[in-house]
Amino acid sequence: xxxxxxxxxxxxxxxPMPVVRLSKVVAGAAPGTIVExxxxxxGAKVDIPVWCRMKGQEFxxxxxxxxxxxxxxxxAKTP
Amino acid sequence: xxxxxxxxxxxxxxxxxxxxxxVQAAAEAATALFADPSRLYGPARRARIALDAARTAxxxxxxxxPEEIVFTSGGTESCNLAIAGGAxxxxxxxxxxxxxxxxxxxxxxxxxxxxxxxxxxxxxxxPVDNAGTVDLGALRSALERGAGLVSLQQANNEIxxxxxxxxxxxxxxxxxxxxxxxxxxxxxxxxxxxxxxxxDLLSASAHKFGGPRGVGFLWxxxxxxxxxxxxxxxRERHRRAGIENLxxxxxMAAALTARAGEIDGEIPRLHAMAEELRAxxxxxxxxxxxxxxxxxxxxxxxxxxxxxxDGESLLxxxxxxxIAVHSGSSCTSSTSEPSHVLAAAxxxxxxxxxxxxxxxxxxxxxxxxxxALPPLVERQRRVARLDAEALARAEKEVx
Numbered sequence: 001x002x003x004x005x006x007x008x009x010x011x012x013x014x015x016p017m018p019v020v021r022l023s024k025v026v027a028g029a030a031p032g033t034i035v036e037x038x039x040x041x042x043g044a045k046v047d048i049p050v051w052c053r054m055k056g057q058e059f060x061x062x063x064x065x066x067x068x069x070x071x072x073x074x075x076a077k078t079p
Numbered sequence: 080x081x082x083x084x085x086x087x088x089x090x091x092x093x094x095x096x097x098x099x100x101x102v103q104a105a106a107e108a109a110t111a112l113f114a115d116p117s118r119l120y121g122p123a124r125r126a127r128i129a130l131d132a133a134r135t136a137x138x139x140x141x142x143x144x145p146e147e148i149v150f151t152s153g154g155t156e157s158c159n160l161a162i163a164g165g166a167x168x169x170x171x172x173x174x175x176x177x178x179x180x181x182x183x184x185x186x187x188x189x190x191x192x193x194x195x196x197x198x199x200x201x202x203x204x205x206p207v208d209n210a211g212t213v214d215l216g217a218l219r220s221a222l223e224r225g226a227g228l229v230s231l232q233q234a235n236n237e238i239x240x241x242x243x244x245x246x247x248x249x250x251x252x253x254x255x256x257x258x259x260x261x262x263x264x265x266x267x268x269x270x271x272x273x274x275x276x277x278x279d280l281l282s283a284s285a286h287k288f289g290g291p292r293g294v295g296f297l298w299x300x301x302x303x304x305x306x307x308x309x310x311x312x313x314r315e316r317h318r319r320a321g322i323e324n325l326x327x328x329x330x331m332a333a334a335l336t337a338r339a340g341e342i343d344g345e346i347p348r349l350h351a352m353a354e355e356l357r358a359x360x361x362x363x364x365x366x367x368x369x370x371x372x373x374x375x376x377x378x379x380x381x382x383x384x385x386x387x388x389d390g391e392s393l394l395x396x397x398x399x400x401x402i403a404v405h406s407g408s409s410c411t412s413s414t415s416e417p418s419h420v421l422a423a424a425x426x427x428x429x430x431x432x433x434x435x436x437x438x439x440x441x442x443x444x445x446x447x448x449x450x451a452l453p454p455l456v457e458r459q460r461r462v463a464r465l466d467a468e469a470l471a472r473a474e475k476e477v478x
Contacts, residue, residue, distance in 0.1 A: 009474065015408065015417075016429040020387050020463045021470060042416045043408070043428045050427045054368065054386070 015043035040068025091437030098289030105330025133332035154284030164305030169227030239380035294327035385430030
C-alpha cells in the first residue's frame with residue numbers, strides 16, 4: 001500500500017455508502033493523498049464531486065471502467 | 080390514541096389535497112351533466128353550456144381566450160401534445176426540425192422530445208446552474224441554427240426553482256421557434272399570465288392545484304397550430320379527440336376559480352412557513368444542502384439533501400410517524416437512477432427530501448416535521464458509520 005494513494009473498492013455498494021467511506025478515509029489521510037473510489041452507483045457519480053465541493057476537497061476527475069467508474073479525490077485538508 | 084397516528088400530508092407537489100369547491104362541482108356535474116355536449120337535445124345543451132362556462136373560467140384564470148383552451152387528461156397529455164404536436168406543426172411550416180428543452184424538464188416533456196428523435200428531429204438539452212436555473216447563454220447558442228420548438232418549465236417540481244420563461248421566450252421567438260411552458264406547478268398556485276410569459280403553448284394539470292385527477296389543459300395561442308396526438312373526432316377544434324371529461328373539467332374550473340381568489344393570501348403564508356422550515360433544518364442538521372434558487376422559487380416547496388443518509392429510508396421513518404413527503408434519492412432501489420433534476424443542478428442526490436406545503440398546511444405541521452427528522456438522520460448516520468467501519472475491516476482482512 002503506497003501512503004500517497006488509497007483505493008477504496010465500493011463496487012456493489014449503494015448510496016450513501018461510497019461517500020460515507022470516502023469521508024472516513026479522507027478524515028484519516030495526510031494532505032495531498034489521492035483517494036481513488038471505485039463505484040458503480042449512479043448516485044455516487046453525482047455525489048462525490050458535490051461532496052468535494054461541500055467539504056473543500058479537490059475532485060481530480062472520473063474515469064469510466066468496465067464496471068462503474070473510478071473517482072479521484074485529492075485530500076486538501078482534514079475536515 | 081394507541082395505534083392512531085395523526086397524518087401530516089406534506090406532498091402537495093405530487094398532488095394537492097382536493098379543493099372542496101372542485102369536489103362539489105365535479106360531484107354535481109357527474110350526475111346532472113352526464114350527456115354528450117356534442118349532441119342536439121336538452122341534456123346535451125346543458126352539458127355544452129357547462130363545458131363552455133368551464134372553458135371561459137379556465138381561460139380567464141391565465142389571461143387567455145376561451146377558444147385557446149384545449150382540455151386534456153392532464154399535464155402529461157398536455158406536455159406530450161405541446162411537444163409532439165407543436166414540433167410536428169412547426170416542421171410542416173418549414174421550421175427546423177429541432178427541439179430545445181432544459182435539462183430539468185419533467186419526463187413528460189423530456190420523453191416526448193426524445194421520441195421525436197426517431198422521427199428525424201434533433202433534440203438539444205440546455206444545462207442549468209446550481210440553483211436549477213436554465214443557462215440563457217447556452218439557450219442562445221442552442222438557438223443559433225434555429226429551432227421549431229423550445230420548451231421551458233415555469234417552475235421545477237423537484238426543487239421549486241422558477242425559470243426565466245419570459246426572457247427565454249423572447250430569445251426563442253426571435254429565433255423563429257414556438258415556445259411551450261410546462262406550467263403544471265404554477266397554474267392555480269401562483270399568478271400565471273400567458274401574455275406576461277410571452278409563450279405560444281402552456282400546459283397545466285388540475286390535481287396540482289386541488290382540482291380532480293385525470294384532467295388538465297393545453298393553452299394554444301390563437302393562430303398557433305399543433306398536430307393532434309389523439310385522433311378520432313373533431314372535438315376541441317380538431318386538437319384533441321374523445322368525449323370531454325365534463326365532471327372533471329367542471330371540477331377543475333371551479334377549483335381554479337376558487338384558487339384565484341385565495342392564492343394572494345396563501346403565497347406569503349406558504350413562503351413564511353417554508354422559510355421557517357429551511358431555517359429549522361439548517362439549525363438542527365449539520366451537512367445539509369438546501370436546493371433550488373434562493374429567491375426565485377415556488378412558495379411552499381422545500382427541497383434539500385442530507386449527507387451520509389439514504390433518502391428512501393428517511394421517507395420510511397417519516398411515514399412511520401404519519402408524515403408524507405417525497406424523495407429524489409434512489410438509494411434502495413438499485414435499478415433506478417437518482418433524480419435527473421438534482422443531477423443536472425449538481426445537487427447532492429443522497430438523503431434527498433422534498434417537503435411541499437399547500438392550502439391546508441399549518442405551522443404545526445412544519446414543527447412536527449422539524450421534530451421528527453433530526454433523530455432519524457442521526458440514527459441513520461450512526462448506522463452508516465458502523466457499516467463503513469465493518470466494510471473497512473472486511474477489506475483489511477481480505478488483504
